[in-house]
């Protein structure tokens with residue numbers, strides 16, 4: 293008996309030691325044996341363990357470069373059929389502009405969605421349809437969609453501030469910018485999706501067809517399927533926009549004007565805002581791209597040491613309104629209470645305005661500053677708490693805004709379908725507050741990663757202790773308990789949808805919401 297127990301124990305030990313090796317090599321050869329129209333790489337995959345945040349680096353086992361939806365379905369089906377015993381996970385990677393490894397998969401399979409886009413044409417539908425739309429690959433960059441649709445005098449209605457992001461990547465979050473007050477975020481401007489679920493099925497979904505899947509994947513953090521195509525609503529595009537900036541020294545006046553503008557029927561076409569703290573020569577810097585309305589007064593304005601709030605607006609310029617648009621802008625501005633000497637305007641092509649962050653990217657890249665760590669913190673703050681938040685965070689916690697822009701602007705919650713997976717506080721008006729910091733890895737000062745992370749934590753702690761009901765946007769948590777709190781009343785539906793569309797929990801492991809069942 294003793295002999296039997298000993299030999300059994302030795303066998304178990306050998307199996308435990310050998311198992312990962314055996315599994316690993318069989319997984320590898322099974323992936324190599326797949327017949328894809330695209331291809332798989334097992335080496336030189338470092339790009340897939342990097343993202344814009346530049347803080348988390350998880351290496352995948354393989355990267356699939358799909359040429360078709362069938363390729364994606366094939367790979368997901370393959371991993372699904374391996375069953376719960378395999379630890380293999382799958383993550384779609386859009387443009388990899390996540391902040392904390394959300395598009396990574398340690399030891400898993402990355403699907404490089406940008407390969408898919410190269411083989412799928414964009415189709416613009418505008419003749420004979422009541423509302424124009426474009427059908428695109430989910431790996432397509434928004435900038436390319438803009439270029440294509442502008443050929444027809446059309447453009448998507450809702451944007452992000454930066455356009456070198458993929459459709460699948462932003463729709464998995466929300467896609468919020470200064471047009472969201474009117475059109476809702478990008479997830480509110482999608483008519484139909486094609487999705488490969490966690491079981492490898494290819495499904496078309498919309499408000500009318502497979503509606504539950506449609507709502508699940510919008511804002512779904514990649515948890516329910518891989519979006520492979522999207523149908524996006526379009527509107528008439530202006531050729532030029534009037535771009536306006538004004539400053540406030542008092543937050544409540546600034547916020548009141550923002551709220552008035554987003555709720556008025558006649559208003560601007562883009563409404564955002566910035567917090568500016570302790571910036572030197574601010575208005576002088578603006579002069580390179582904007583004209584001050586009162587140059588003399590503007591030159592006497594001092595920004596150093598002050599906390600200021602910049603309201604940023606645009607008005608679309610259409611030929612038939614050229615005669616009246618200036619008067620319209622004047623009327624709108626006359627209702628606002630900004631500091632008069634700080635009115636700056638410029639007129640730029642629509643495409644230049646929308647692609648404005650790319651212009652800064654090129655400058656930062658040339659100085660080697662684009663690839664720094666980006667410890668961003670994005671929050672959704674209910675209107676009833678924004679003043680309290682501003683007093684403490686902009687007034688006390690934030691020492692300056694020299695580590696990157698701080699955005700603050702309101703949107704209407706009614707513009708977001710509550711059936712989607714997107715989470716935001718339960719009030720009519722919600723403020724997006726975005727701390728878009730970069731960090732200098734070789735610094736010990738106020739631009740060090742540690743300093744920015746500590747500041748982010750102080751902001752989050754303050755929100756929690758003060759019960760502000762704030763939600764993270766582009767959320768990052770490390771425990772399921774935190775995710776449960778984040779989703780609040782939506783958690784049960786989220787879990788239930790996961791069990792239907794990705795029962796093995798193998799999709800988008802970098803979000804850290806579910807563990808693949810082993």
Ligand code: FAD
Nearest residue numbers: 386387388389390394452453454458460461467468514519
């Ligand atoms: P990735 O980082 O590649 O992926 C993000 C997540 O989505 C991952 O979990 C991934 O697995 C999943 N995913 C990717 N593609 C698919 C797919 N096809 N199907 C299912 N899941 C998928 N956001 C805003 O809302 N407004 C802004 O103004 C804004 N500005 C930004 C500016 C910059 C400079 C940067 C870096 C980011 C900005 N973002 C903004 C955030 C951005 O929208 C998200 O980080 C977005 O996820 C990035 O898109 P991506 O293609 O790089 O996605």
